Amino acid sequence: MIKEFVGATSGKFLGRPYRVLRAVVVLISLALLPAAHAALTIEIVGTGASQFPIAIVPFRAEAGLAQALTPVVAADLARSGLFSMVDAGGLNPLPYEPQDVNYAIWRARGADAVVIGSVAPLPDGRYDVRFRLMDVAKQAQLAGFAYTANATQLRLTAHRIADVIYEMLTSGKGVFSTRIAYIVKKGKRYELQVADADGYGAQTVRWSDEPIISPSWSPDGTRLAYVSFEQKKAVVYVQSLMTGQYQAVANYWGSNSAPTWSPDGRTLAVVLSKEGGSQIYFISTDGKGQPRRMTNSSAIDTEPNFSPDGELLLFTSDRGGSPQIYGMPTAGGDPRRLTFEGSYNVTPRVSPDGKSFTFIQRNGGRFNVAVQDMTTRQVQVLTDGVIDESPSFAPNGRMILYATEVRGRGVLSAVSSDGRVKQRLTEDAGDVREPAWGPFPK
Amino acid sequence: MNRILTATVVLFLLALAGCAATPTAEQSGAAVEDRGKPVGPPVVPAKPKPDTGAKPLFEKPLGAAALKDPGNILSRRSVYFDFDSNLVKDEFRPLVTAHARYLQQNPGTKMRIEGHADERGSREYNIALGQRRSEAVKQMMQLLGARPDQIESVSFGEEKPKGTGHDEASWAENRRGDIVYQGE
Numbered sequence: 324m325i326k327e328f329v330g331a332t333s334g335k336f337l338g339r340p341y342r343v344l345r346a347v348v349v350l351i352s353l354a355l356l357p358a359a360h361a362a363l364t365i366e367i368v369g370t371g372a373s374q375f376p377i378a379i380v381p382f383r384a385e386a387g388l389a390q391a392l393t394p395v396v397a398a399d400l401a402r403s404g405l406f407s408m409v410d411a412g413g414l415n416p417l418p419y420e421p422q423d424v425n426y427a428i429w430r431a432r433g434a435d436a437v438v439i440g441s442v443a444p445l446p447d448g449r450y451d452v453r454f455r456l457m458d459v460a461k462q463a464q465l466a467g468f469a470y471t472a473n474a475t476q477l478r479l480t481a482h483r484i485a486d487v488i489y490e491m492l493t494s495g496k497g498v499f500s501t502r503i504a505y506i507v508k509k510g511k512r513y514e515l516q517v518a519d520a521d522g523y524g525a526q527t528v529r530w531s532d533e534p535i536i537s538p539s540w541s542p543d544g545t546r547l548a549y550v551s552f553e554q555k556k557a558v559v560y561v562q563s564l565m566t567g568q569y570q571a572v573a574n575y576w577g578s579n580s581a582p583t584w585s586p587d588g589r590t591l592a593v594v595l596s597k598e599g600g601s602q603i604y605f606i607s608t609d610g611k612g613q614p615r616r617m618t619n620s621s622a623i624d625t626e627p628n629f630s631p632d633g634e635l636l637l638f639t640s641d642r643g644g645s646p647q648i649y650g651m652p653t654a655g656g657d658p659r660r661l662t663f664e665g666s667y668n669v670t671p672r673v674s675p676d677g678k679s680f681t682f683i684q685r686n687g688g689r690f691n692v693a694v695q696d697m698t699t700r701q702v703q704v705l706t707d708g709v710i711d712e713s714p715s716f717a718p719n720g721r722m723i724l725y726a727t728e729v730r731g732r733g734v735l736s737a738v739s740s741d742g743r744v745k746q747r748l749t750e751d752a753g754d755v756r757e758p759a760w761g762p763f764p765k
Numbered sequence: 766m767n768r769i770l771t772a773t774v775v776l777f778l779l780a781l782a783g784c785a786a787t788p789t790a791e792q793s794g795a796a797v798e799d800r801g802k803p804v805g806p807p808v809v810p811a812k813p814k815p816d817t818g819a820k821p822l823f824e825k826p827l828g829a830a831a832l833k834d835p836g837n838i839l840s841r842r843s844v845y846f847d848f849d850s851n852l853v854k855d856e857f858r859p860l861v862t863a864h865a866r867y868l869q870q871n872p873g874t875k876m877r878i879e880g881h882a883d884e885r886g887s888r889e890y891n892i893a894l895g896q897r898r899s900e901a902v903k904q905m906m907q908l909l910g911a912r913p914d915q916i917e918s919v920s921f922g923e924e925k926p927k928g929t930g931h932d933e934a935s936w937a938e939n940r941r942g943d944i945v946y947q948g949e
Contacts, residue, residue: 534924536888555945556877556919557892578896578920581889594893596918599900601893623893639890646890669887683887690886712887731931757888 375492378409378434383419383441389474395481399499404744409434421455421464429459449473454484456491466491496719502761504538504547509753515549522748539583540761548582548591559593561608572610583628592627603627603638630673637671637680648682664702674720681714681723692725705742715760726756826870832946838863842944844902851901864944865909875947878902880920883936888922895920902942
């Protein structure tokens with residue numbers, strides 16, 4: 324039971340020309356129930372249009388560690404579908420420093436970049452981890468960092484290294500050190516879990532014998548809002564991931580559901596039925612004060628989601644006769660219908676850059692993840708499952724996590740925003756559903 | 766617009782008169798429950814007299830035991846709905862009437878009506894669909910004399926299926942409203 328922020332892995336830049344990424348990595352520990360033993364296993368079901376060939380040489384002295392770093396780095400990069408791993412074996416001695424790198428060998432093996440590094444124990448029991456990313460064509464260093472980490476932070480450090488490599492080589496921010504939340508149903512028990520983006524380190528945040536649905540991350544990643552039926556009706560809770568404490572923030576007459584955070588973290592949009600019908604309200608994140616009603620219809624208005632600038636609220640409504648996605652200014656103004664293809668479009672989630680939104684579209688008998696461009700209204704259907712649900716953008720906007728069913732069991736999947744790369748995350752015990760991808764760590 | 770309103774009123778009056786044709790369910794495997802406009806009692810502007818059935822003067826108020834008595838209609842608690850509909854069907858009118866009368870006779874008694882939806886479609890949208898069904902039953906009970914504060918309408922959406930199959934038989938079982946009295 325770790326209660327405090329663990330100031331992990333201080334990073335130090337090696338070599339000059341590139342900007343220093345975050346110097347201090349903050350690991351938010353879950354002061355909660357014992358860690359769930361089950362881990363999500365990830366399977367890659369597709370690859371990018373072109374893959375960047377990269378060789379990752381085992382770091383000096385990592386073999387003796389409880390957690391070797393380079394296998395985690397390699398798995399992260401491979402999972403993105405944007406990298407192909409070039410064999411780094413059969414060299415004696417292995418290169419650990421820039422002057423050890425024989426570029427002719429790597430050129431011959433087809434690698435465009437080589438990752439080298441080392442791990443050294445420090446007197447205080449922690450480790451000094453260093454890595455360098457070398458450009459084979461230019462025979463020069465692209466990036467280099469040093470980190471200080473204790474034994475439990477080695478995995479996170481590896482994700483950080485993968486994030487740096489991803490950012491240097493693909494010009495997008497890596498999401499390997501982010502986390503995901505989801506619900507696992509095991510028999511009659513529902514568990515709200517949080518895990519690393521690669522499925523490791525799953526921990527149960529809350530469990531109940533009544534359903535839990537709709538987890539939503541606070542923008543700073545320290546809290547989750549969700550709906551629990553433990554009071555035999557839908558009530559919205561907010562829970563701190565640092566202390567484990569939770570409180571009901573919307574428990575009005577009728578049903579309380581579909582929480583989502585405003586980008587400034589000060590407001591929750593929720594759906595209440597206290598005045599009859601399901602309508603969207605704004606409430607404070609501690610539940611104090613009076614809810615402010617945002618929609619006024621005799622139809623269903625639900626599944627609110629904010630644009631990243633907080634100015635637009637997307638939601639699902641059947642005011643036009645079938646469920647479609649609408650957008651309305653949060654400052655006030657009439658809702659405008661956004662989806663026109665098909666008779667069932669639900670669960671809108673705006674992309675991190677605000678230029679598109681993902682949603683679920685029914686096509687024939689199938690429910691699939693689609694994206695629509697905010698300006699051109701062009702729709703692209705990304706998945707082909709029978710029942711795909713709950714799409715959620717990675718904070719870099721490049722992947723969409725969603726729930727699907729394989730042989731009658733709920734599993735999580737992810738698809739790249741262009742539909743090319745697909746991953747499947749399966750849990751060994753139970754039904755997994757309602758995924759929500761967390762923000763970049765602050 | 767007028768035609769729709771008239772049709773709705775007529776439909777409702779027919780339902781009250783107890784001679785409405787049971788709407789046929791749309792039962793395509795592909796479809797989901799997604800119709801927007803409610804067609805049941807909730808939209809009716811003309812408020813009929815509460816409890817249109819003649820009530821015998823000598824009728825004694827029923828006690829709580831009746832709620833569990835298998836021989837009493839009050840032990841029946843589920844109202845089933847057609848696909849894409851929140852219309853309380855004719856066959857459930859006696860059940861709804863009996864519970865409304867029970868609430869009227871026991872003013873201190875409260876209940877929840879738990880709405881449900883079948884598994885197809887989004888979980889949150891299905892919460893809203895179940896809520897709409899629950900509120901349709903509540904409104905009918907109010908028209909029949911129950912006080913609004915005696916009935917809380919809530920919804921479980923698709924989260925608590927009675928039928929666990931993935932076919933029309935299970936889906937039909939899951940499109941329902943369940944009556945649960947306080948303390949049960």
